[in-house]
Amino acid sequence: MDHLLFGDNQFFGVNHMSEEKARAQAMRFQDTSAIIDVLDIAYDTGIKTFMCTTHDRIETVCDHMRANPQRYQDFVFYPCMPYAHKYANAMTDYGMLGAIKHFMPNEGFIDAAMRGGMSLAKKDIEGITTLLIDAEMKMFQGLKTPVIFLQNVVVDLLLGLGFKDAFRIFATHVKARYNAEPGFITMNLPMLLDVLDEVGIENPIVCANINKIGFRVCGGVEAYERALHERKFRAIAMSVFASGAIPAKEAIEWVCQQPNIESIVFGASSQTNIHKTWKLVEQYWKASAQ
Amino acid sequence: MMIKLAVVGLGKMGLSHLAMIKAHPGVTLEAICDSTGYVLDVLNKYTGLKTFSDYSSMLNEAELDAVLIATPSRYHADMVKAALDRGLHVFCEKPLCLSVKDAEELTALAQQKGLVNQVGYHYRFVGAFQEVKRLLDANAIGTVTHVLAEAYGPVVLKPKGSTWRTQRTEGGGCLYDYAAHPINLVNWYFGEPHGVGGTVLNSIFSKETDDEVYSTLYFGDGKSAQVSVNWSDESYRKMSAKITIQGTAGRIYADRQECQVFLRDGATIPQGYQTGWNVRYTTDLTEPVWFYIRGEEYSSQLDYFVRQIQQKSGDNVNSFANAAATDRVIAMMIADAEKGPATGADSASLAAPVHKQLSLSGRLLGLLRGR
Incomplete structure (x- = not known):
C-alpha cells in the first residue's frame, strides 16, 4: 500500500465538523466532473489510490477510469462496502429479511439465485454475504481493486453483535473471488484486532481513527497505542486531522511518529491541501524512518 | 455488579x-x-x-x-x-x-x-446540545424570547407500502419519529409549553401519516418556539436536528456537529467564551465512549x-416523566391540527399571546418616539 491514500468523504457531503461545510461540498461536487478534477490533481501529485465507498455515484467515476485506461493506468481503487445508508433505509422499509431480499439479484443469474435462495432457506449467511459483496463490486469490473474494505458501520455492528464468522466469510470471498486483500474499517480498533485474531485472519489490514487528540478512538488512546506497538496488523490511519481540529503539520508529524502505520488516508478538495499533505507526509515519513 | x-x-x-x-x-x-x-x-x-x-x-x-x-x-x-x-x-x-x-x-x-x-x-447526549443546556443554565444569552427547533432528513421519499412506520395509529410518521426529537430538546431546555397553535401535520407521500410537521409552542412568559420538521427532504444526507435560540443577550445555534454562539455586549460571558462569535465543535464537546457504531x-x-x-x-x-412531557406536546399538536386553522369568524375567541405585545397605540407612540 502507498503511504498516502485519497478518501472520498469530501465528495459526498460528509464533514464531522460542520453541516454548512458539508453542504457546500455536496454542492460543489454535484457533478462527477468536479470529483474527477480533484482526483486528477491527487493522481498527478502521486496519490494513486482512491479509497471510496460503494456510493452510486462512484460508478460514474469508474466509468471515466475505464474510458481512459492510458491516463489512469496506475489508478487503484480500494472499495469500501457497503454504502450503509441504502441498507439502513431498506431495513426501515422492509425489515432485515426484506432488506436482504431487496438487494439480492433476483433473476438472470442461476448461481446467484441458488446461492441466495438456498442460503436464505438454510439461514446460512455465507451465501447471502458473498452475493451482497458481488453486487457491490459490480461497478469496479475491469479496474484494479487490490484491497477491499468492509465499512466501519457494518464491521462495528458485527463486532458488537459477536457475528464473528462474517469477518472470515468476507475475507475468504474477497481473496478467492477478487484476488484482493480484505480490509476492515473500525472505530473500535483494539476490540476488532482481538476478534480478527480469533477467527484466524492474520496480519489484517485495519483502518481506524488514529490522531493526536484521540478523537473517536474507542477503547482509549492507551489501548490504541498498545495495539500499534504490540499487535501484528497493517494499520491505515484515518481522521488524522480530526476533521480539522489539529493543524496539518502537527497532525502528520505525530502520525508519522507512531509505529506500525502503513498508510494514511485523507480527504481534500483543493490543490493546495493535497500538495501540502503530500509534502508533509514525504517530509515526516522519511524523518521517522531515519 | x-x-x-x-x-x-x-x-x-x-x-x-x-x-x-x-x-x-x-x-x-x-x-x-x-x-x-x-x-x-x-x-x-x-x-x-x-x-x-x-x-x-x-x-x-x-x-x-x-x-x-x-x-x-x-x-x-x-x-x-x-x-x-x-x-x-x-x-x-x-x-x-x-x-x-x-x-x-x-x-x-x-x-x-x-x-x-x-x-x-x-x-440529549449529543455534546453540542448538552453545551446549549449548559449555556442556557448559565443564562448566557439572557432572557430567551424565541426558539426554532428543526429536523430534516430523507426517510419517506416516495409513496410506500404499508408498515407500522407508515401509520400514525401505530406510531409511524414524521411527528412521532422525527419531530419528537426537536420537541424533546425544547422541553429539556424550556419545560412544557402551556399551549400550541398553528399546527400543520401534512402528508407529502405517505397515505396514512404525516411527512411534515410545523407548529408553534407557547410558553408562559411570552417565549415561543417554532417546530419545523420534514422527513421527506432528500437534500439532507441523514437526519439533521438543529436548534436556534434567540435571547436578549445573544443567540445560540446548534446541530450535532457544532454549537455557534453570538454573545452581545453586556452578556454574562461563560468561562471560555467571549463577546461576539464563539464556535464549539463536536471534536471538543464529545466525551469518548467504550464502543462506537454510529x-x-x-x-x-x-x-x-x-x-x-x-x-x-x-x-x-x-x-419517563420527561418523555411523557413530549408525549403531551405531541398530543396537543395532533388536537390542534385536527381543529384546523383559525378563520375570520372565530379568530376573536383565539387566545393570542398578548404578553409583551404592545397595543396599536403603544406601538404608534413608540414609532413617534423613534423606538
Missing part, C-alpha cells in the same frame, strides 16, 4: 442497541426477543444468544435486571408495564407511548417501584442507563 439485560425488538434501532449494549463491560446479555423467528434463528446460530419469540415467556424464564425495548411504538405501553411489574429497570425507545394516559401511568409506576426508567431521546450519543445514553442502575439513581435526564 454485572447488569443482566434483554433486548426486545430487533429492527434497525434494536439491532444497533443490541450491538452496543452487548459490548458494554458492565452488562451480560441474557436474552433477545423478537416476533420474527428468522432473525432470531440467524442470530442464535452465529452469536449463540438465547432467543425468545414471546415476550411473556422471556420475562418468565430469563433472569433479568433490565430490559431494552425497541419494538414498534404501539407495543411500548404493555411491554414496559409488564417489565416494571416484575421489578425490571427499563430503557424504552421513543416515543414512550401513543397515549398520554399510558405514559403518565408508566411514569407513576416506575417512580413508585423505584426503578430506573429511560427513553431513547439520544439528542454516533457517540447512542453509546452514551446506554452507558448512562447502565450507570444509573449501578448507582441506583432515581434521577434521569431522559426519564
Whole structure:
C-alpha cells in the first residue's frame, strides 16, 4: 500500500465538523466532473489510490477510469462496502429479511439465485454475504481493486453483535473471488484486532481513527497505542486531522511518529491541501524512518 | 455488579442497541426477543444468544435486571408495564407511548417501584446540545424570547407500502419519529409549553401519516418556539436536528456537529467564551465512549442507563416523566391540527399571546418616539 491514500468523504457531503461545510461540498461536487478534477490533481501529485465507498455515484467515476485506461493506468481503487445508508433505509422499509431480499439479484443469474435462495432457506449467511459483496463490486469490473474494505458501520455492528464468522466469510470471498486483500474499517480498533485474531485472519489490514487528540478512538488512546506497538496488523490511519481540529503539520508529524502505520488516508478538495499533505507526509515519513 | 439485560425488538434501532449494549463491560446479555423467528434463528446460530419469540415467556424464564425495548411504538405501553411489574429497570425507545394516559401511568409506576426508567431521546447526549443546556443554565444569552427547533432528513421519499412506520395509529410518521426529537430538546431546555397553535401535520407521500410537521409552542412568559420538521427532504444526507435560540443577550445555534454562539455586549460571558462569535465543535464537546457504531450519543445514553442502575439513581435526564412531557406536546399538536386553522369568524375567541405585545397605540407612540 502507498503511504498516502485519497478518501472520498469530501465528495459526498460528509464533514464531522460542520453541516454548512458539508453542504457546500455536496454542492460543489454535484457533478462527477468536479470529483474527477480533484482526483486528477491527487493522481498527478502521486496519490494513486482512491479509497471510496460503494456510493452510486462512484460508478460514474469508474466509468471515466475505464474510458481512459492510458491516463489512469496506475489508478487503484480500494472499495469500501457497503454504502450503509441504502441498507439502513431498506431495513426501515422492509425489515432485515426484506432488506436482504431487496438487494439480492433476483433473476438472470442461476448461481446467484441458488446461492441466495438456498442460503436464505438454510439461514446460512455465507451465501447471502458473498452475493451482497458481488453486487457491490459490480461497478469496479475491469479496474484494479487490490484491497477491499468492509465499512466501519457494518464491521462495528458485527463486532458488537459477536457475528464473528462474517469477518472470515468476507475475507475468504474477497481473496478467492477478487484476488484482493480484505480490509476492515473500525472505530473500535483494539476490540476488532482481538476478534480478527480469533477467527484466524492474520496480519489484517485495519483502518481506524488514529490522531493526536484521540478523537473517536474507542477503547482509549492507551489501548490504541498498545495495539500499534504490540499487535501484528497493517494499520491505515484515518481522521488524522480530526476533521480539522489539529493543524496539518502537527497532525502528520505525530502520525508519522507512531509505529506500525502503513498508510494514511485523507480527504481534500483543493490543490493546495493535497500538495501540502503530500509534502508533509514525504517530509515526516522519511524523518521517522531515519 | 454485572447488569443482566434483554433486548426486545430487533429492527434497525434494536439491532444497533443490541450491538452496543452487548459490548458494554458492565452488562451480560441474557436474552433477545423478537416476533420474527428468522432473525432470531440467524442470530442464535452465529452469536449463540438465547432467543425468545414471546415476550411473556422471556420475562418468565430469563433472569433479568433490565430490559431494552425497541419494538414498534404501539407495543411500548404493555411491554414496559409488564417489565416494571416484575421489578425490571427499563430503557424504552421513543416515543414512550401513543397515549398520554399510558405514559403518565408508566411514569407513576416506575417512580413508585423505584426503578430506573429511560427513553431513547439520544439528542440529549449529543455534546453540542448538552453545551446549549449548559449555556442556557448559565443564562448566557439572557432572557430567551424565541426558539426554532428543526429536523430534516430523507426517510419517506416516495409513496410506500404499508408498515407500522407508515401509520400514525401505530406510531409511524414524521411527528412521532422525527419531530419528537426537536420537541424533546425544547422541553429539556424550556419545560412544557402551556399551549400550541398553528399546527400543520401534512402528508407529502405517505397515505396514512404525516411527512411534515410545523407548529408553534407557547410558553408562559411570552417565549415561543417554532417546530419545523420534514422527513421527506432528500437534500439532507441523514437526519439533521438543529436548534436556534434567540435571547436578549445573544443567540445560540446548534446541530450535532457544532454549537455557534453570538454573545452581545453586556452578556454574562461563560468561562471560555467571549463577546461576539464563539464556535464549539463536536471534536471538543464529545466525551469518548467504550464502543462506537454510529454516533457517540447512542453509546452514551446506554452507558448512562447502565450507570444509573449501578448507582441506583432515581434521577434521569431522559426519564419517563420527561418523555411523557413530549408525549403531551405531541398530543396537543395532533388536537390542534385536527381543529384546523383559525378563520375570520372565530379568530376573536383565539387566545393570542398578548404578553409583551404592545397595543396599536403603544406601538404608534413608540414609532413617534423613534423606538
